[in-house]
Amino acid sequence: MDLIVDGFRQAMALMLGLDRELLRVTRLSLQVSGSATFLSLLIGIPIGTFLALNRFPGRRLVISLVNTGMGLPPVVVGLFVTIMLWRNGPLGLLHLLYTPTAMVIAQCVIAAPIVTGLTLAAMQSLNPRLRLQLLALGASRWQMLWFLVREARLPLLAAVMAGFGGVISEIGASMMVGGNILGQTRVLTTATVMETSKGNFALAIALSIVLLLLVYAINLFLTHIQQQGRAP
Amino acid sequence: MNPPPSATAKRNGPALQATGLVVHLGGRTVLEVPSLTVERGEVLAIIGPNGSGKSTLLQALALLVPLTSGELRFEGESVHRGSDLVALRRRMAVVFQEPLLLNMSLRENVTLGLRLRGLPQSQVACRADFWLQRFGIASLATHHARALSGGEAQRASLARAFALEPEVLFLDEPFAALDAPTRAELIESLVAVLRETGVTTVFVTHDRNEALALGDRVGVLMGGRLRQLDRPEVVFGAPVDLEVAAFVGMETVLPGRVLAQEESLALVQVSGARVEVVSDLPPGREVLVCLRPEDVTLHAPRNGGSSSSARNRLRGRVSRLSPRGALVAVTVECGFPLVATVTRRSALDMALSLGQQVDVTFKASAAHLIPR
Secondary structure, three states: OHHHHHHHHHHHHHHHOOOHHHHHHHHHHHHHHHHHHHHHHHHHHHHHHHHHHOOOOOHHHHHHHHHHHOOOOHHHHHHHHHHHHOOOOOOHHHOOOOOHHHHHHHHHHHHHHHHHHHHHHHHHOOOOHHHHHHHHOOOOHHHHHHHHHHHOHHHHHHHHHHHHHHHHOOOHHHHHHHOOOOOOOOOHHHHHHHHHHOOOHHHHHHHHHHHHHHHHHHHHHHHHHHHHOOOO | OOOOOOOOOOOOOOOEEEEEEEEEEOOEEEEEEEEEEEOOOOEEEEEOOOOOOHHHHHHHHOOOOOOOEEEEEEOOEEEOOOOOHHHHHOOEEEEOOOOOOOOOEHHHHHHHHHHHOOOOHHHHHHHHHHHHHHOOOHHHOOOEHHHOOHHHHHHHHHHHHHOOOOOEEEEEOOOOOOOHHHHHHHHHHHHHHHHHHOOEEEEEEOOHHHHHHHOOEEEEEEOOEEEEEEOHHHHHHOOOOHHHHHHOOOOEEEEEEEEEEEOOEEEEEEOOEEEEEEOOOOOOOEEEEEEOHHHOEEEOOOOOOOOOOOOEEEEEEEEEEEEEOOEEEEEEEOOOEEEEEEEHHHHHHOOOOOOOEEEEEEOOOOOEEEEO
């Protein structure tokens, strides 16, 4: 019991004292997961929209793959991204392994299917006749797509939340492709694992609290936007 | 405030002309119309039962459904694969059965089509103001689309379409989802606006009364084919065949044969009775005698000469009474079943009951003969 109380007391001290190491790890977590989420939106929203609005042979297969991808185990992603970026791997020349870029790539691979799948669901929940109405109003193809995405913006925010929540709390892939290098690739999750294994509970608890607060704050913000769009 | 836009009266010739129109959907032929012309400035009402292809016809004419084969000319210009469909659609407007408003304010919805066209802000505002006012929803302009009632939303959808000042307006059952009083109000507004603007309109409905209220011409679409296209009084008074007759509300349809013909008056033998009908069909011709229930009058049985101008008087017994809103449909068995509608009031006054003997009368001009 003392261990926990003690841990919390020290954690508070670290957080209130704006511990340099804690700040650096937090900033990198936000940068990596934020970039990965942003990239996954660039990939997932167009693909999800395409899958929702078009009928083509093999569509069901693609959708089932996307749905499987939504539950992709991060360690598997970590393994494959590591192999790809390995010194004599296909992309070894880029020297990306154990850099934040590698972590962004891995997290993007994790988040993209989540965003794609939720975008697909969001776009399919729209009234199918809305497309016809937009075309009838004189919308070009791009205008129609823009307004459809705009119509689905509330469920799309859920996709953003799920994508970001998935990658900021992910550890396996970040550990494998980032390597948890102090000052370079150490993020909140990998640092927590390391400090815990060292028995350094105070810092581990502080890192966990920051992680929880971050996830909470970001979801609070997105929920606020989402609920603002609802009818009174 | 802007004056209402005037109809496009610059050019001559029809607004829309379809030839050999065929549309397949899901491997099925849902539409096959050899020829259809929408004249500039007219309101063409297309009626037909559910699933008859009405909406597909409307969407094909509005360039929203690709033709499997056939040719479409819009304002004399042939529409083909290479045509700029967006540019052509921007000269049209469509109102669907559902209001299909977007998740934004009422005003933003009404201005949407104008903004898609990139019109200057001042013009957008001016037109929106006018049409919001015209459809009586100006006070709701800042409301969110989701906060509107069904009637208000459909007014918004109409205002959005009229704000585009289209050359052709398409209405796809715009009142079908509304309750009766709202529908009546909205039809009244629409009739007035259509008269003011004189905009060429294609109006699709399954409701005969709406077609009568709005259409300059009425087309009857059944099974994807245009069975009849004529002025409303012709379609409703002289349907071309049995199915059209049944759809336009001819409830009594009796097989018979013309016995004699004199001065456009045919004497027709139907089972157990003879009736006179205005028609030029020659004796010996097998026909169907069609009658609308509202053209048949009931009387207490009486002997002697008729005092009304009705040419036909038959005696029978009431075999069925079925209420229809404010009316009662009375089936009278007079050798054949004949349906008449009377108000509830007169049904009470006559103390109608099953098996009761009554006289039915109808004018020779009210009945219509379809040759077989």
